Amino acid sequence: RKEVEQDPGPFNVPEGATVAFNCTYSNSASQSFFWYRQDCRKEPKLLMSVYSSGNEDGRFTAQLNRASQYISLLIRDSKLSDSATYLCVVNGGSYIPTFGRGTSLIVHP
Amino acid sequence: GAVVSQHPSWVICKSGTSVKIECRSLDFQATTMFWYRQFPKQSLMLMATSNEGSKATYEQGVEKDKFLINHASLTLSTLTVTSAHPEDSSFYICSARDGTGEKLFFGSGTQLSVL
Numbered sequence: 413r414k415e416v417e418q419d420p421g422p423f424n425v426p427e428g429a430t431v432a433f434n435c436t437y438s439n440s441a442s443q444s445f446f447w448y449r450q451d452c453r454k455e456p457k458l459l460m461s462v463y464s465s466g467n468e469d470g471r472f473t474a475q476l477n478r479a480s481q482y483i484s485l486l487i488r489d490s491k492l493s494d495s496a497t498y499l500c501v502v503n504g505g506s507y508i509p510t511f512g513r514g515t516s517l518i519v520h521p
Numbered sequence: 522g523a524v525v526s527q528h529p530s531w532v533i534c535k536s537g538t539s540v541k542i543e544c545r546s547l548d549f550q551a552t553t554m555f556w557y558r559q560f561p562k563q564s565l566m567l568m569a570t571s572n573e574g575s576k577a578t579y580e581q582g583v584e585k586d587k588f589l590i591n592h593a594s595l596t597l598s599t600l601t602v603t604s605a606h607p608e609d610s611s612f613y614i615c616s617a618r619d620g621t622g623e624k625l626f627f628g629s630g631t632q633l634s635v636l
Contacts (some may be wrong), residue, residue, distance in 0.1 A: 444623045455627035513564040
């Protein structure tokens with residue numbers, strides 16, 4: 413089993429749609445969790461951290477379920493500019509970051 | 522947020538030559554930097570963890586004699602691809618943790634093409 417697994421993509425949605433990505437991790441000792449966004453041939457950029465209480469940043473909501481070792485990202489009112497690959501990142505006990513494969517999102521008009 | 526500068530952005534070289542990629546943390550000290558490689562439509566693959574003042578820790582399957590890492594100061598790590606071959610063509614990205622030790626900030630990446 414891979415350490416960090418994400419939904420297979422691509423997700424192809426119309427503008428204005430709500431889309432959710434899931435990520436599961438295998439290391440129960442993982443300390444911190446993040447979602448990154450990566451555009452084609454660009455470096456990943458931090459989208460948001462993920463907290464146990466759940467957190468929201470504008471149209472983006474992240475949730476963490478430690479019991480199920482599960483992280484989610486919800487995007488509301490999708491924009492064309494949201495098209496990208498979304499990476500789930502989990503920091504282990506020694507803060508070595510482990511990346512998921514990424515989920516590709518395509519938002520079309 | 523923290524700024525990580527990576528150079529060059531792209532490089533084309535002949536097979537057998539060596540290529541050096543630099544990664545600098547501009548506004549913070551990075552005791553640890555990470556080097557990744559990414560092939561088209563694939564995930565980031567951690568190659569090695571670069572530790573200031575000590576030897577790098579390489580991931581399984583990564584040849585340490587081929588991918589030389591030097592982290593001589595708290596703001597600079599370099600990756601040298603020695604005797605590059607076409608199969609080394611890839612997108613190489615460095616990253617460093619910020620002061621909290623949790624968040625990662627990435628360099629802009631280096632696209633290496635070996636002819």
